[in-house]
Amino acid sequence: MARKNLTKPQAAAMLQIAGIPRKSFSIPEFCARHGIGLTLYRTLRKEGKGPKEKHVGDRVIITQEAETEWERLDVVETETT
8 A cells, every 4th residue: 555645734743643742843833832923033043042953954943952942041041131
């Protein structure tokens, strides 16, 4: 039996149903998770305040570890100001 090619959203949904957590996110997904827009994300990146990005082929992803580190640094910066 031939396996059907899945779209990215379909594959992500199947992983979620199976209880397999995501390990990385696209920039739009990261922005949605944090309630920020792409313009603010790009501003933060330009100022050196964005999360670490990983380039995979022609894609840019943000790993779960980079997201956690960014959140931790954001909290530290917020508390010190």
